[in-house]
Amino acid sequence: MARAIFSIWRGDQSGGAMQDYVTEVSEGMVVLDAVHQIQAESAHDLAVRWNCKAGKCGSCSAEVNGKPRLMCMTRLSDLPLDEPVTIEPMQAFPSIRDLVTDVSWNFEVKTKIKKFTPRPPDAADGTWRIAQEDVERVQEFRKCIECFLCQDVCHVLRDHHLHDAFIGPRFLVYTAALEMHPLDVEDRLADLKEAHGVGYCNITKCCTKSCPEHITITDNAIIPLKERVVDRFYDPVRRLLRVFQG
Amino acid sequence: MSDYQTHQYDVLVIGAGGAGLRAAIEASGAGVSVGVICKSLLGKAHTVMAEGGIAAAMANVDDRDGWQVHFADTMRGGQYVNNARMAEIHAKEAPERVRELEAWGALFDRTKDGRILQRNFGGHRYPRLAHVGDRTGLELIRTLQDHGIHQGIQFHMECTVTRLLQDGDRVVGAFGYDREKGRFRVFTAKAVILATGGIGRAYAVTSNSWEYTGDGHALAYHAGADLIDMEFVQFHPTGMVWPPSVRGILVTEGVRGEGGVLRNSAGQRFMFDHIPDNYKPQTADNEDEGWRYCQGDKAARRPPELLTRDHVARCIVREIREGRGSPHGGVFLDISWIKAHVPDGEAHIRKKLPSMYHQFKELAGIDITKEPMEVGPTTHYAMGGVRVDAETQMSSVPGLFAAGECAAGLHGANRLGGNSLSDLLVFGKRAGEHAALYAKRTTQGEVDGGVLDRTAAEALAPIERQGAANAESNPFAIQHELQEAMQRLVGIVRLESEMREAVTVIAGLAERARRVSAPGNREYNPGWHTALDLDNLLTVSEAVTLAAIERKESRGAQFREDYQEKSSVEGQVTIVIRKAGDGTMRVTRETLPPLSPEHQAIIDANTA
Incomplete structure (x- = not known):
């Protein structure tokens, strides 16, 4: 199994920074799976909003490698994994914490x-x-x-x-x-x-x-x-x- | 008593899926003040995932349909342990609830003469499901949401309830926290409606999202309410199985309604191999007849793929166990074959099943218009839940109502597809109506400040235990181990010895949950939220397991390897779960009331 680096924005209204996490990547994984895996392994308090994990509820919006995406519908196999995958919250709304914004x-x-x-x-x-x-x-x-x-x-x-x-x-x-x-x-x-x-x-x-x-x-x-x-x-x-x- | 942010309403609704929203709209319309609490943002609840449609005997497509047939179908699907009065009310009132949605802006697919179109579904004798392609749930929740926001209802989004507040026996409010800041909130109300949905997160493979941790079931249980039918957990026959990260995501029964067929690795349509006797007269015995049924031929009988979910799921498990499964441990579901039989086949499939097309294309790299899907059973729905009065939806605890998935009775041992959306509309409305009536007759209760402080201290404990963060006390690890155990030991095929093992595992995990720790602070901290949900998950897991051990037969969703047949004795029994005075979980058996002669006559006339 390959390992990949995920660079995730951590912070709140007062500011924040990108932080790197390394985790295993397996077949068919989407960005939200990677975030959950990191959350379960090493960052229990990493804030992320999600529900259906099937592209039907519209909760897990974020900016992946600078592009607006649903994390649950973005497959890692479609991203270059030889460089860090950046995951940031939506920019048009105020930050609550990490990947969660005030919508x-x-x-x-x-x-x-x-x-x-x-x-x-x-x-x-x-x-x-x-x-x-x-x-x-x-x-x-x-x-x-x-x-x-x-x-x-x-x-x-x-x-x-x-x-x-x-x-x-x-x-x-x-x-x-x-x-x-x-x-x-x-x-x-x-x-x-x-x-x-x-x-x-x-x-x-x-x-x-x-x-x-x-x-x-x-x-x-x-x-x-x-x-x-x-x-x-x-x-x-x-x-x-x-x-x-x- | 510490300083808590407090909110006072006449009626408080916990949950904002279809049942909660419909209840809130009704209560608000009755002129009482209404607050709604939802764990997620408004409009994101699991109702959005419902795909196939809303079952209602409107008879727009087949005029032989009527409430009696729907009632009989629901009872037979539930193997006659349903609450017959609920099944009657449901069948009678569902059409009006669907028409009302249209008056609020919902746009269903149409018949040629411009009425609401209805489609075939498992266990329904006639085309009965009002639908919008395969995104009916989204249409339903959005319609209720967009109507509800103009009704003066107060919404508390991303807020989780950890305990119901009581004045004596009576429920008089709820205690919870908001996710954003982790601030505690105290809600006082004259009546409380639980509409929290299901328990799917107790299992490893599920179509349910993170929210479905059995909150309403556990809140009601701790408040002294009866839970019934907890052994009946529906495993939907068709969830995705590959790739691993999408395992469990639902594949709508609508695929089979549109003509999709199940095949094993040898290419056989194995559903023809075993058709239960009580469905034989209404089931096709050859492939051609089955297809004609899907095409609307009223003389044809339905294909065996449209038998009830419990049966289809078990047949799939049989194929997999006997070595005829697909490469990734499922079976094949093929809709692409219909291309040769309908004009402009690929476009037809995309139009009828747009979100399935999208889901497989984007998540599995499969084009369903060209190749079969791999599917297998996924934990989908809890038939069991809070015991309620059929007319009012009030639980056995005064002031506490329940509607939708967290309530029990309508579906018996197995729910028919499409009966969930109609359930939450019919009984959501009734819960709202009767909670408002109850609220008008009563006053606000007293809340004990000491209880609030103890509840707050309990909720904060995982955060204050930060120092000890390790695998033993990791909330995600405990949750994961519980899910694996329930999947393995109390899943689709059950055995007493395995379920006894599950009881031991659950007790061990409950012990660890008392020492769970959640690093970080109170602001939007998923580790903390997961830790707080554990008690609910453990409570419902124990209830499911104990009830399943108690029911010594196979019926509907409960299949016992050690008791493979239906038992006429067990068929007369409801298993009741209640919290005993010493805090332990007590299981009792109650005799079901016999069917009334009127109900029996309707069933006899409509199941031949």
């Missing part, structure tokens, strides 16, 4: 988005009739596992720290899922334009590249939302109408 901002943002509001039921028994193709349009967005890696790589959040003015790709996807939901009748465009800051996104597509669920975040969610906002608020005829209507 509570995301949960607060979600509560500010107007909730799902269905049209009245289609049938007397209180049910709706929906075509499969209308369901499929939105299912892509509903695959999101809320790992927040897209938020981590979005430069509006990561570099410019505009957390108060911009909800980030995750919640633009969430808004798109609601706006394009076949039953939803709520209107979120004014919020998108103002409080939720859809205009801050300048379509660099970093979020799409980072998504472990392969959601085409920019093209399928954000751009259509931007178009709806433009149609509503910047269409010259509509602007003129608004002037006359006061």
Whole structure:
């Protein structure tokens, strides 16, 4: 069996440093396995967040060799092991400890988005009739596992720290899922334009590249939302109408 | 009494998977204040892992379905030791709970006429599972989460409860800590609902995450509640077996529902070799008929791969033991063969089973549209748990309710796939409703400050014992040894002598757990958290083992090598686990109430 070096960030809000650990590597191992092995062998208090270990819960987000990844879905056989594997916490959120970050901002943002509001039921028994193709349009967005890696790589959040003015790709996807939901009748465009800051996104597509669920975040969610906002608020005829209507 | 951060609610829910969230929504809707505690972040609970669907007799795909058939299927699947009233309530109320999810934003796959589509699953006579591809659990938990955050519920994320607080017998709150800082929290409440899920972490090979350490089972037990059916632990027949690091991760039964077949190393579909008598009339006796069933042919009977989980798991173990296993100690599950029988086969498989495709591709380097998967049994679900009243979900302790996996009764000796998501919706709602009613009739109880200080001191002990960190006192090592012992000695095939050995091993590990040490400080310290979970794991392991020894027969998920047949005597018995006055675990036998003539008539009419 081979041994490999893992360089893991240890620390908290007050600072920290990379620390090297050596552990055995066996067939099929993922980065999260290595972290657990190190935790059981030599660093019992190494903080890491995880749950399903199958890419379905979105808990173990981190930056592996500088790239945003789910640790449970990153196989060691896909990484060069002749040099240390670096594992760092997500950078766009405050540190709690080691690989664990404070992602509570995301949960607060979600509560500010107007909730799902269905049209009245289609049938007397209180049910709706929906075509499969209308369901499929939105299912892509509903695959999101809320790992927040897209938020981590979005430069509006990561570099410019505009957390108060911009909800980030995750919640633009969430808004798109609601706006394009076949039953939803709520209107979120004014919020998108103002409080939720859809205009801050300048379509660099970093979020799409980072998504472990392969959601085409920019093209399928954000751009259509931007178009709806433009149609509503910047269409010259509509602007003129608004002037006359006061 | 020291200074603890305190929170007061009318109803406190422990756990935020499907059952906890559904309970919280119901209680909050009834106008009481509700707090929810979850061990992880909101929306990460094990419900996300549920793949196949929610069982509900809506009859959208086959109009012969109805609550009576669902009830009879559930009872037969559970080998008739289920709580029949719970099975009746469950079958009757599940359709409404599914429709309600749609009103809250869930989007299920559709039939051609735009209604909710339903799929086949093991042990269900008709296509019954409302689903979203193979990620139904995610859809369910996200829908409840996104609805729940607008209901005025207070969420305490990454917070773990170590003890229930009592005023006399009555449960009046909970004591716990937050992971982030390790600060102790005191929650007082008029009613407490346990919705903590399962016990899978007691075993080495499991589909469950780190959270499933039997917390609710152990909390209830220490508070004096009865646990029942603890011997019935479901080993899901299809978990991944290779590579080693993914061993145990679930492979949905939906693969078989879509036409996937099990083969041994000789290429034989071994499930045809042994079909239990009570399922023979409804099971295909040739491959062609089985495939026609999966294609929706109502005249065809279901393939034997869709027999109940306990049976399929045992057949797989038989193949492996008799030398017909796959290279890595499993058997083959093949969905790729259907390519030749459906248009655009590879795309069809990817569309029907997207997350399975993804999971095998990324974790095992296997393309399931081209080659078979290797699978074997994995510890999946606890049928046993807190004994509850069928109508209200209240336990035998006043003020304490339980719902979802940590409660018992509905599933008897074996749970049918798809009946878990419906269970947590139906009984989550009932628990929330009745806990709120209970809370409205009562006042906050008194919490004894001395108990809080003792509980806090106990919780801190592993950290204060830092000096002695070695293999003997390593919390991860103790947990690992327990898992290996339970896997080896109280697993899928059981023998009294081995289970007696397990009792001794558990006692030894419990002794070591009293000296466990966790280096580091209180802030987000996994070693400390693992140390604190040990007591729960040891408690449920002991309960499972003692109950399994007591039941001297093979029934459902319990297979005894020394008692290989079902016994009509044991079939009348419920095994009850209770904490005795001297602190030891007591096992008693109680006679099951006989089935009512009405229930018996429904079963007779629907299982022929």
